[in-house]
Amino acid sequence: MENKLKQNLADWIITYLKNRDLMFRKIESVEQNKDGFDFYIKFKDKEQFFLVMPLLQDIPNILSKFNSENHFGLVVFNTHENFDLLIKEWEKFAGIKNLSIYFINPFSNLDKKWIIHPYTHNNICEKNALKKGLKSMFEMVEPLTDHQIKDRFK
Numbered sequence: 001m002e003n004k005l006k007q008n009l010a011d012w013i014i015t016y017l018k019n020r021d022l023m024f025r026k027i028e029s030v031e032q033n034k035d036g037f038d039f040y041i042k043f044k045d046k047e048q049f050f051l052v053m054p055l056l057q058d059i060p061n062i063l064s065k066f067n068s069e070n071h072f073g074l075v076v077f078n079t080h081e082n083f084d085l086l087i088k089e090w091e092k093f094a095g096i097k098n099l100s101i102y103f104i105n106p107f108s109n110l111d112k113k114w115i116i117h118p119y120t121h122n123n124i125c126e127k128n129a130l131k132k133g134l135k136s137m138f139e140m141v142e143p144l145t146d147h148q149i150k151d152r153f154k
Contacts, residue, residue: 002054004153005054005077005149005153006038006052006053006054008106008153009052009054009075009076009077009104010032010038010039010050010052010075012104012106013050013052013073013075013102013104014030014039016112016113017041018030026043026044026045027041027042027043028042028043028044029041029042030042034049035049036065037049037050037051037065038050038051038052038075039052046071047070047071048070048071048072048073048100049065049070049071049072049073050072050073050074050075051065051072051073051074051075052075053074053075053076054076054077054149055076055077055079055081055082056076056081056082056085056086059085059089059092062074063092063093063096066096066099068096068097068098070098071098071100072096072098072099072100073099073100073101073102074099074100074101074102075101075102075104076101076102076103076104077103077104077105077144077149078103078104078105078108078113078114078138078141078142078143078144079143079144079145079146079149080143082103083103083134083135083138083143086101086116086118086134087131087134090118090122090130093118094118094119094121094122095119096118096119097119098119099117099118099119100115100116100117101115101116101117101118102114102115103115103116103138103141104141105141105142105143105144107142107144107148107152108141108142109142110140110141110142111140111141112141113141114137114138114140114141116134116137121134
């Protein structure tokens with residue numbers, strides 16, 4: 001089940017990124033399973049490595065894969081649990097300069113995704129408004145429950 005969830009999420013985000021790039025045509029290639037990451041995209045101006053984790057877990061292991069030289073994407077389902085973990089581990093995520101986190105619900109009747117760049121967001125956001133601002137972004141996409149995830153990805 002976990003592999004199917006991961007593959008569905010990876011397929012969705014790759015399609016989204018390719019569609020977003022239709023006008024700019026910066027994507028040169030997409031490779032699966034490169035250097036310990038689920039997929040890798042070579043753009044004309046940068047390279048980006050992606051981890052796909054339907055449900056966030058083992059944060060120290062995730063963070064150990066990221067460095068300050070490369071660009072990274074972390075792709076997760078838009079669940080309350082993933083959002084709560086983002087808030088709890090905010091300082092750790094915000095310490096990674098070129099990290100983008102994609103919260104996805106392909107079945108949402110609202111937006112299907114929201115994206116946060118913790119390092120940048122942390123530098124421009126007032127600390128006392130952080131949780132409220134992130135929560136408003138989270139609520140733009142309907143959250144998935146464990147039951148919905150299991151039911152929709154049988």
